[in-house]
Amino acid sequence: MLDTLKSPVLAVQDFYLLTGRALRNIVRPPHYAADIYLQMDIIGVGSLPIVICVGFFSGAVMAMQMAKALAQYGAVGQTGQIVAITLVRELGPVLTSLMVAGRTASGIASELGSMKVTEQIDAMRALGTDPIQKLVTPRLIAACFVLPLLTVIADFVGIFGGFLIAYFNLSMTPDQYWNTAWQALSYTDVFFGMLKPFVFAFAIVLTGCYYGLNTTGGTQGVGRATTQAVVVSSVLIFFLTFFITRIFVSL
Amino acid sequence: MAHDESQSVLRLDHVTVRFFENKALDDISFEVRSGETRVIFGAAGSGKTVLLKTALGLIKPDSGTVQVFGQDIGGMQEMDLFRIRSRIGVLFQEGGLFDSLTVEENVAYPLENLAEAQLPPDQVRARAAEALQFVELGQTLDKFPAELSGGMRRRVGIARAIVTEPPLMLYDSPTAGLDPITAFTIIDLIAKERDLKNTTTVMATHRFQDGHFLATCRYNPAVGRAEPVTEAEENALGTVFMVLNQGRIAFEGSLGEFQASTDTYVAKFVRHEE
Numbered sequence: 001m002l003d004t005l006k007s008p009v010l011a012v013q014d015f016y017l018l019t020g021r022a023l024r025n026i027v028r029p030p031h032y033a034a035d036i037y038l039q040m041d042i043i044g045v046g047s048l049p050i051v052i053c054v055g056f057f058s059g060a061v062m063a064m065q066m067a068k069a070l071a072q073y074g075a076v077g078q079t080g081q082i083v084a085i086t087l088v089r090e091l092g093p094v095l096t097s098l099m100v101a102g103r104t105a106s107g108i109a110s111e112l113g114s115m116k117v118t119e120q121i122d123a124m125r126a127l128g129t130d131p132i133q134k135l136v137t138p139r140l141i142a143a144c145f146v147l148p149l150l151t152v153i154a155d156f157v158g159i160f161g162g163f164l165i166a167y168f169n170l171s172m173t174p175d176q177y178w179n180t181a182w183q184a185l186s187y188t189d190v191f192f193g194m195l196k197p198f199v200f201a202f203a204i205v206l207t208g209c210y211y212g213l214n215t216t217g218g219t220q221g222v223g224r225a226t227t228q229a230v231v232v233s234s235v236l237i238f239f240l241t242f243f244i245t246r247i248f249v250s251l
Numbered sequence: 252m253a254h255d256e257s258q259s260v261l262r263l264d265h266v267t268v269r270f271f272e273n274k275a276l277d278d279i280s281f282e283v284r285s286g287e288t289r290v291i292f293g294a295a296g297s298g299k300t301v302l303l304k305t306a307l308g309l310i311k312p313d314s315g316t317v318q319v320f321g322q323d324i325g326g327m328q329e330m331d332l333f334r335i336r337s338r339i340g341v342l343f344q345e346g347g348l349f350d351s352l353t354v355e356e357n358v359a360y361p362l363e364n365l366a367e368a369q370l371p372p373d374q375v376r377a378r379a380a381e382a383l384q385f386v387e388l389g390q391t392l393d394k395f396p397a398e399l400s401g402g403m404r405r406r407v408g409i410a411r412a413i414v415t416e417p418p419l420m421l422y423d424s425p426t427a428g429l430d431p432i433t434a435f436t437i438i439d440l441i442a443k444e445r446d447l448k449n450t451t452t453v454m455a456t457h458r459f460q461d462g463h464f465l466a467t468c469r470y471n472p473a474v475g476r477a478e479p480v481t482e483a484e485e486n487a488l489g490t491v492f493m494v495l496n497q498g499r500i501a502f503e504g505s506l507g508e509f510q511a512s513t514d515t516y517v518a519k520f521v522r523h524e525e
Contacts, residue, residue: 006271117345118345118346118347118350119343119344119345119346120347120348120349120350122304122309122343122347123341123343123347123348123349124349125309125329126307126309126336126339126341126343126347127336127360127361127364127365127411128333128337128361128364128365128366128368129364130329130330
């Protein structure tokens, strides 16, 4: 029984140690600014097309579904409100983070995993570089910065997608749609809508790095680490959004 | 560079390393003195790589002490270990070259990152080029590791290891997976580095001829290659042979004792002479 528990307990301990060291390195020199900018480009700019695409279609689908439901109560005019609230509070942060998790957690796990099995991580340590400082912290800083920005873009594009449906399919005027959408949002919605991707960025990057840095078993191990990173980070996103929403609704 | 022969460079005392329930190293004790060449034999999974990584401080022993240049590295923080590692050159079994960096950047990496070995930026390129020239790869500066053959990658790994001119070199299976001609080139380079710079050398391998070559040949700068030495010179080279079996030392002694060993496991490594 104890042996069965030993492995997951050790994994949790290692994950917390990795998190602690990655956070400590934020304020500890040396700082790899070039790596941070590079990761911002890879994670942020690289994810932009898929985030825009997912944001647009989720907003458009939301508008079509909501309009059909609201029509039963004669409240089609509230479509903008529903789309804005749903996207900013929940769908924008979660869908954006899931897309970034699919791209980034897998990318990080496979890159670091390949480095681990080819002894590049050991070489880094042997040659005077802390791999967590060089590989984990820049990715963490970059993701924490770009993921909220990507979410804002996804939210806006989603609301715009909803507007196109409202304008062309539901014959709503732009003023009607945008006014209800704008007025529905409070500062708390926007704050929690930005807080979620910030928290999710930790889950995505640290999960990817954890599985990457603990890869064993050659190329097969890299594939396994990549899959685990995507699955665990996706589950963590849903787990965390539940708790953040729980806090939000109790306010 | 003259060496104090009595100086202990690497010392392991009752070192045990466990991975969960498996003992990768089991109560290992030995000492490497300055100028010594130690060749470690062992089958795959016998603990050769773990032993070298423990000596580097990359793996912490579960029990026992590891002393490098007279300092106990067991309780050292990573930052303090960088200072010790700046005096150790290492060639990893997989090469460990950074595949996103060019050959020149790989070789220059320790000069830019190891605090104790850092050079002014204007001297880094020249030193890296010099190290690559030593391994006869001066023409590959701008290539990426993926563009090189296995033997060339191993030579770049040697160049990166020696660029800081460390007094202790660790080679982890430097000839594994190479054809005999390339393997000979690599061993010749290891002898060249050892004999021209009086480097203390620890090499893990499973090929008898690698150890035999280091024990019986010395690099001759006049002819540009290693040549066999007389028996007296061979004794002066003082090569120590060690055999690991499932994490334990199964044999430790001179070339003659190694070749004369009647132990079934130890003899397996001697009989494979080509």
